[in-house]
Amino acid sequence: MNNARSRCRCALLTMVALAGAQNVAAQARSPVQDLLGVALVAFNNLKYAEADSIASAALTLTPLRRAERIRALQIRAGALYPEEEGAQKRPEALAVLRELVRIAPRAALPREVTWPGLEVLLLEAKRSTFGISVSPQGQVFITGPDELAGVPVQTSRPAAIYLWLYPPSGSQVMLDSARSATNSTLRFQVLRNGVPRYPTGDYRLVLVAVDESAPDTMRIELAANINAPPLEFLPVPERLDSGFIRPERTRPKRSAGIMGGIVALAGTIVASRALRDSELRNLAGGDSRAISVGIVLGVGVAGGVWALDKGQPIPENIAANKQTRAEFEKSVSEARSENARRLRSYRAEININPEPKP
C-alpha cells in the first residue's frame, strides 16, 4: 500500500519535475533549488539517505535563502523520519525539526514529506523549541505623520521582543517592543513632530526575542533602507513684527504737563504780585492764597497730565493695524494650512530585506 502510494507520488513529482524543467529556460533557478529538487526526487524514490544527504549539502551552500533553508530542513526531516519504520531516525529528525522551528515557528510540513508520525514529531519540536520568524513587507510607503511601518513577528512561545534600528553611524534606537507575545507586529514612525526621525540611508533592523519560559534569546538582523526626504515647511511667524504696527495712540504729553504746571504756578504768582498797585504794595501784603493756589494748579496740572494722559487714539493707525493684523492672521493661517497639507501628503519609503543577515 505504502509502496503504491510512493510510486504514485513519484510519478506525480516526476511530472512536476519535467514541467519545472521546461520552465528552466524561463526562470533562473538557483543551484540550491536544483539540489532540493533532486533531493525531493530521491525522497520520492524512497532513497531517504540520499535525500537527506543532498538536502544537508544544500544547507551548506551560500547564499542560502530562508525559504530554501526551510525547504531543505523539511526534506531532511521527512527523509530522517519516513513512514517506513526501518528508515526512521527519530532523534536526528527531531533535531532537524527543532532547527526548523527555530527559524520558522509556524512552518508546516509539505504534503510531499509529511505523514502523521512526522506531524507528531513536529509538535513535539514546537513544544520544546523557542523560535522566531519575521515576515516584513519588502517595500512599505508611509504617508502622513501618523502612519506606522510594521514588522510582523511570530514566536513559538511567549517572548519579549525588541525592535532596534542601527543607523550607519551613531547609536542604535529602540523602535518598539512587545511583551508576552507570540504573534505581534512591532511598529515605528518615520515622522516625529513633523521631522523625519531617521534620515535617508541604509540601516539594520535588529529583532531580539527573549523567551519568557526558558533562558533563550534569539536575534534576527535585517537590512533596511529608509528613504525619508526632508520635510520643508513654510515659516510660520509666531507673532507680528512690532515694526509693522503703527502707534495707536499719540504719545502722552507729559513734558507739556510739566511745562503747563510750571506756567500755571508761575502765572498765578506773577498775576498776584506783578500787577499790584505800587501804592497798595507799600501798604499791604499780597494775597497769600495765590501761592497756595499756584502750587495746587502747578502740581495738579503736571501730576494730572502724568497720571491721566494715556495718549489719544489715532483712528487711521488703529484701522491700519487692524488690517495689518488681519492680513498677518490670514498669512499665518495659509502657511499652517499649507504645512498641514505637506505633512499629510508626506511620503517615506522603507525597504526591508526579508532575508535575515547571517
Place this chain on the structure above:
Amino acid sequence: MRWLACACGLGLCGLPAAVSAQYLETRIGALVIPTRQNLLNAQGLSHNSGTVSGGEFLIRNDAFGLYGKYLTGTVGTASARSDDGRLRLADLRAMIGAPIFSVEGGYGRRARSGSISDGADNLVRFGARSSVDLGPSGLSLSLSANAVGRSDSVPASAGASTSKKFGIVGWEAATAVLYQPRRVPVYVMLGYRFERIRSEKEYAPIRREELGGVQIGIGVRYLRPAKPRSKAQPQVP
C-alpha cells in the same frame, strides 16, 4: 456800547468759522470766587473779603472766540469806610487768533455801590489770552491778562468845557485749569483771578482797589480737539 458791539461782531463773525473749524470749544458754567480785597480810599486802607459768583460762557475755534462773564457779590460791608461792598461785573470779549495765543478786546461794566464813586464804570479791556489743551488727560490751562481802560472826566480849564480822557485804570490777570473727564460734557475749574482798578473823580484817583480771588467753576463744555497727527510709520508689507 460801541465796544460791546464790536466784540459781539467779532464773535459772530467767528461763529461760521467755528462750526467748520477743526478745533471747537464751547462752554457755559457757574463761577464762585472767594475774594479778598485791599481798598485804599479817602478813609484809608481796609482789607475786606467776600464772595462773588456768577456765570461765564466761551465759544471759540482756532481763529476766533467770544467770551462773556457776569459776576455779582459782596466784598466788605457797609462798615468798611462808607462802602457797602456790593459789586457787579459784566464784560464781553472777542478773541482773535489761535487758542494758544490770541489777543482779545472787550467791553464791560463794573458797578460798585457806595457814595464815593460813580455808580458804574464803563470799561474797555484789551489784552491777550492763551489756552492750552493738555491732550487726552482732560486738562486745559488758560492764562489771560488784560489792561482795563476808561474815559474819565477831565476838569474844565478856564474857558473850556469839561472833557473826557481815556486812560488805563487797571489790570486784570487770571489763571485757570479746567478738567473735563472723557466723554462727559462737564468741566470743573480751579484758578486764580487778580484785578486792580483805580476810581477817579475829576481825573484824580479817589480809590485804589485790589481784588484777588480763587476761581472755582463748574459747567458744561463741548471740546473738539485738533486731530492728532501720526508720525511717519513703516509701510505695511
